[in-house]
Amino acid sequence: MKKDSKNGKALFVRVWQAKYLYLCILPIMAWILIFQYGPMYGLLMAFKDYKAKLGILRSPWAGLENFKLIFKVPIAREAIINTLRISVGRLIFVFPIGIVIAILLTEMRGAKLKKICQTVLTFPHFLSWVVVACILKNFLSTEGVVNSLLGGLGMDSVNFLGSENFFRPLLYITENWKEMGWSAIIYIAAIAGIDPTLYEAAEIDGASRLRRIWHITLVGIRPTIAIMFILAVGNVMNAGFDQIFNMRNGLVEDAARILDTYVYDITFARVPDYGFSTAVGLFKSVVNLLLLLIANKMTFFITGDKMLS
Amino acid sequence: MRKKQRKKLDGVQIISTVLVVAFSLIVFIPFWNAVVISLETSAAAAKYPFSWIPMEFTLENYAVLMAKGGALMEAYKGTIIITIFGVLIGMTISVMGAYGFSRQFPGKKLFFRLMLFTMFFNGGLVPIYLQYKNMGLLNTYTACIIIDLVSVYNVIIMKNGFENVPMELQEAAMIDGAQDMLIFFKIMLPLQKPLIATFSLFAIVGYWNSWYWPMMLMSGGNKSVLQLFLRSIVNSAGSEKTASGIASVLISGDGMKMAAIFMVMLPVMIVYPFLQKYFTKGIMVGAIKM
Structure with missing residues (x-):
């Protein structure tokens, strides 16, 4: 990055020489400025007592009132706690599964079988949560396959979808169902990049297969795991809107309330308060950003390599 | 292995x-x-x-679904329009941008940071909705195309892909007097074909599956997309137990839902084998540099 230092030429000469490169980035930068940075002007609403009639600029200032409200309204506070709870749950119950699947796929035998399995495991990633939620709801409903199986074993049927106790585990299970094959790919690629002579040497030294997985495979993919972990931590405030929005129902309202669904609900409530909705959204984004920056610093210490250049 | x-x-x-x-x-x-x-x-x-x-x-479930004819076809039309234009325009500006950012020019760092920042921060639901409203884009396909036009993450991976092209290749072309644009079309683009194919397929699937922003930006209009159509079917069938609902829904709740799912899923199933061929390669190129 650093070697493009001044080579003596005047700035305008270098700009002129790069005219086609500016042309290349013009469309994307125009899109970024208009449609990504443009709406950020609307963030002013978070600091205003927004009245649709007055518009953003002429609505009266409210200072930090909207943000204080986030911590005063019990439902908003619960939404924050629930968001974190679900996200931490994902880090524990979803994040490692991709690594496990990658190792299993690498260790399994039968090239053809492996290919079929990988195809099946990856496929649901390409379906939307609208589709996946519908398939799994049908499968897990009180008349569904799982419950008829339980019935066959002489057990009572369980209302998986309508129980607050099951809701969070269900989120982790269904996310794994949809994404485990996909999240494994990046680790499979990393494992494929490990020097094979390391394994041969370890084998000659008499290391068992488990020891080879532990000391070579896992060590070899550590940087990849670290980077994926940063991305996951940076996502902690997004507890998975798509999934929850399509999985939730009236019976699990409280367990399913995360910041994003809360913003949606108050935005489309009968009497929307755009100022407050915007404040909740902004609060979420800012915390997200801070977490990501911290996580990025941390990985830098761990691997000596930053993801965000 | x-x-x-x-x-x-x-x-x-x-x-x-x-x-x-x-x-x-x-x-x-x-x-x-x-x-x-x-x-x-x-x-x-x-x-x-x-x-x-x-x-x-x-095949009754499919027949019932087809009997809704208008709605399903309208949804297919919407999704196809959004997908085709979204992918064509989005990939063009993404590839151009990725190439631009893989080379050196004054101000690169600033522009790149500006782009990178939007990966982690955006205006959020209400401000984005209001901007589209103010621009008169509500209930248009254009809005659904624009909102998902570029994935910054993919642009960065493609930029890394361009950077991985050996410098000697570019230098040789430069010595031959080739300009930036010529290098782009004759050397860079052909070498990046697998990556571009990969991300194009991702973009196709992304638009095909998009429902969140269409739901926000096209509610109340007469336009629809497949995923929204599916949601409306799922929700109407789900409420059959409480409300009396529409007769056809009552007759074949689950069956028709599953038929609708199959109709929405079918094109993804068709492109998936091609996708599979490309994605590992594409992801690996990104992963190595990361």
Whole structure:
């Protein structure tokens, strides 16, 4: 990055020489400025007592009132706690599964079988949560396959979808169902990049297969795991809107309330308060950003390599 | 992957194989179950919650779905328009941008940071909605195209891909007097074909599956997309127990839902084999640099 230092030429000469490169980035930068940075002007609403009639600029200032409200309204506070709870749950119950699947796929035998399995495991990633939620709801409903199986074993049927106790585990299970094959790919690629002579040497030294997985495979993919972990931590405030929005129902309202669904609900409530909705959204984004920056610093210490250049 | 021949399977390999096959079945069965239910009568579906083949085969569910003709076709039309234009425009500006950012020019760092920042921060639901409203884009396909036009993450991976092209190739072309644009079309673009194909397919699937912003930006209008159509079917069928609902929905709740799912899923299933061929390569190029 650093070697493009001044080579003596005047700035305008270098700009002129790069005219086609500016042309290349013009469309994307125009899109970024208009449609990504443009709406950020609307963030002013978070600091205003927004009245649709007055518009953003002429609505009266409210200072930090909207943000204080986030911590005063019990439902908003619960939404924050629930968001974190679900996200931490994902880090524990979803994040490692991709690594496990990658190792299993690498260790399994039968090239053809492996290919079929990988195809099946990856496929649901390409379906939307609208589709996946519908398939799994049908499968897990009180008349569904799982419950008829339980019935066959002489057990009572369980209302998986309508129980607050099951809701969070269900989120982790269904996310794994949809994404485990996909999240494994990046680790499979990393494992494929490990020097094979390391394994041969370890084998000659008499290391068992488990020891080879532990000391070579896992060590070899550590940087990849670290980077994926940063991305996951940076996502902690997004507890998975798509999934929850399509999985939730009236019976699990409280367990399913995360910041994003809360913003949606108050935005489309009968009497929307755009100022407050915007404040909740902004609060979420800012915390997200801070977490990501911290996580990025941390990985830098761990691997000596930053993801965000 | 390792060249050496193994004499016999050890425990780890056997357990791995068994587990992977088990997981694959867990993924496959609900999915297959949905297809089977869509092809059998609701009576059979109620009687046999699971079967490998449709017990009382019927295409009635699809017929009922088609009878809604207008809505399904309108949704297909919307999704196809959004997908085609979104992918063509989005990929063009992404590839151009990625190439631009793979080279050196004054101000690159600033522009790149500006772009990178939007990966982690955006205006949020209400401000974005209001901007589209103010621009008169509500209830248009254009809004649904624009909102998902570029994935900054993909642009960065493609930029890394361009950077991985050996400098000698570019320098040789430069010495031959080739300009930036010529280098782009003659050297860079052909070398990046697999990556571009990968991300194009991702973009196709992304637009095909998009429902959140269409839901926000096209609510109340007469335009629709497939995923929204599916949501409306799922929700109407779900409420059959409480409300009296529409008669056709009442007759074939689950079957029609599953038929609708199949209709929405079908094109993804068709492109998936092509996708599979490309994505590993594409992801690996990104991963190495990361």
